[in-house]
Amino acid sequence: MKIKKILIANRGEIALRIIRACKEMGITSVAIFSEPDLNGLWVRRADEAYPILGDPIKAYLDYERIIDIAKKAGVDAIHPGYGFLSENGDFARACERAGIKFIGPRADDIDLYGDKMASKTAMKKVGMPVLEGTEEPIIDIKEAEKIAKQIGFPVIIKAAFGGGGRGMRIVRSEEEFKDLFEAATSESMKFFGRGEVFIEKYVENPRHIEVQILADTHGNVIHLGIRDCSIQRRHQKVIEIAESPSLSKDTRDKICEVSVNALKKLGYVSAGTVEFLVDENENFYFIEMNTRVQVEHPVSEVVSGVDIIQEMIRVAEGEKLSITQDDVNIRGFAIEFRLNSEDPTKNFMPTTGTIKNLMLPGGIGIRNDNALYEGYKLPTNYDSMIGKLIVYGKDWEDTVNKARRALDELNIGGVVTNIPLHRAVIRDEDFIKGKFTTKYLDEKLEKLDIKNEDIFEKEEAKAKFLKELVDELKKQ
Template identity: 55%
Template structure:
């Protein structure tokens, strides 16, 4: 059994992995740069080591991180999400140094990270994909020719992209021309490879993804789907499991598609197969994420499966604890990414010191975070500072619980997306359970919310506490 794990990450996901380790009796090792010396993951882990003064580069040096894993007596490494989590190099270095990588093989990471290779693998497996190029574009002229064949609008995408970066929608040849060099530049800067391809744009689709688990014994199961349609500029804001928009027949179909996709590439560990669902109810493969997802929590809430602990068991060579028939979903779960951003000012980052923070509680409420009163949000990383997860038995109840929990959550000193999410939950379209990726752009009026002062919020919280105490 794995005895000690180095967590090659920071923030809330590092804290999440520490908690899983503790429950399994496994020692945890955190890493941190100078900017993260006061990070909660540093305080929570059994051991913590500084990896340098540069706030970001330390988390990206695969060789140094694996050397530290060996030197500190670890026998496994968990990459979390972001940073090196989908970089085959760290998986390869782990294999060479005798460290178990908690994730898929370097070959699968590389294949699924290359969007052209992933498309080709899915086509061979009989998984539907959108019309597009089967190779990297060689010129703007080729891009124009293919776009004319498949019809506008089209998407220009970085072949090795991810996280919503390196993607541009083009509604005309003029837009394709103006965006072509821009996407190549983004691909080169963000992913180190100036390679792009083109595919048909599915206009305002529903974004549906399926969580899969595969072990080294040939078993693959799915843990049902998540709906990630509430997003802005390809960045997810609110996720829901299961999707309120699918029929049971669609749910069964997409689950089988995801399992087939995972088996086709020999997938081992936790992964996510992402699909687009168009207005004609046709599913199209988009990509496969070869890592733990930010939103894995809501799948845990509806299935009862601890995905991080399953990742560790799989990396240890153990077979899955569950067969597909054992996996049932119950109720609905919703995750809100609490970002330190100002929605009313183009979602610009709002950095600084958290002057007061208190998390909501009660039945069916979970908060995954790494913040606390007095913590200063560093300017070098993603703006997400916490995840609020709520669960309840039905759609109406989970909305009510989410709304109440957002009211109960106090985070001051920086602006956040909390008030914006309240407006979304109050909107008729969202409450109907029928929405798509165009929701945010279609509802600019939701940004016109009133900002409550800390004094007002404190008074409301005291009143609510008194009412609860008096049984009102």
């Protein structure tokens, strides 16, 4: 079935990203928006837009109302983007019942991989290396403590029905297990409505590596190389890289091969990401599968030349992937910097404001994914990410040099952002050498030279000085 009209069940930069893909494919785009998002750039750029009033967060989660809008708008399909409803199997089923294509994996696969224990068991059965740990979600503290002793400390406790670092605790000794287990289950209940957790062996100082997968309904499964997402703060990704400047080619190839083989056996369809922890000896272990397009998908796109959103749409139409594995030629490196409205000099306190003096970098290898414009007032209802800067270079050194230059050009006036953190990281010797793990920011943060500065103000001061110089010369 050829898709002619798509509703984007999301907001912000990912909504605009999907709208752009639709326009290139000649597909009519439909946006939805909460009241605080009335002036969103994606709302302005979409062919049609419909309001969803009420609580701003709940509005984007109310899939019955969204499907009702989709029916009235006469759409063929819905793309969920990332976050919100993107990994909600019930939403995917509701779309299908309404005769609307869900652009993403099958509902049963969303459920399977959304359950960390079930996905771990499924992956293990098809030959994926996994960390030693519990086979089933657990909430009984005595049983949990017994299992932790059997595995051997350190262990990590993770929410069985959540993610993003919530409900997660690292336990290094038997003495601290009880308090940390109770903290993890309590937090899991608060954020996900379920207190169950699972326990597994903790890998010290790992790298966080993931594989971008695309699969169609004809049995074709390909990868677009790996991403190194090791630079994190509180288990939240901050900088993502494709490929990895420090992982050997042999290990990269093995991780990609085992990911493709596993998803072929499991019959996965659409875009997805297989995530691993890699230890200091380059042993790798499956940790989770994400059944959606990732925030960091642009780095895979720029090194492979493949448009992931467009491929997702083709797969939803029942078409074969437009490329085979032999067509995928990974070239160079790409770095994505997540741009957040937060102050890195004040413990990353959330910030807000109205965008002014917006200066976006350009040139070869520079991509800006955001929905910002001068005069746009940032809503305070959502998370702090307001955009992404993606930089591509022919090799690691070229990419780092381009990123340094691009970050020095970038200015988002009117609101304090984490751009100064990125400027400090790109100048750090360990980062330049590709020496980083998931502990990088924990160990570096206090040592990095992070300075809040407005590039526009510096350039204005320079312009003022030059004008005074010209005026002085005129008098002579």
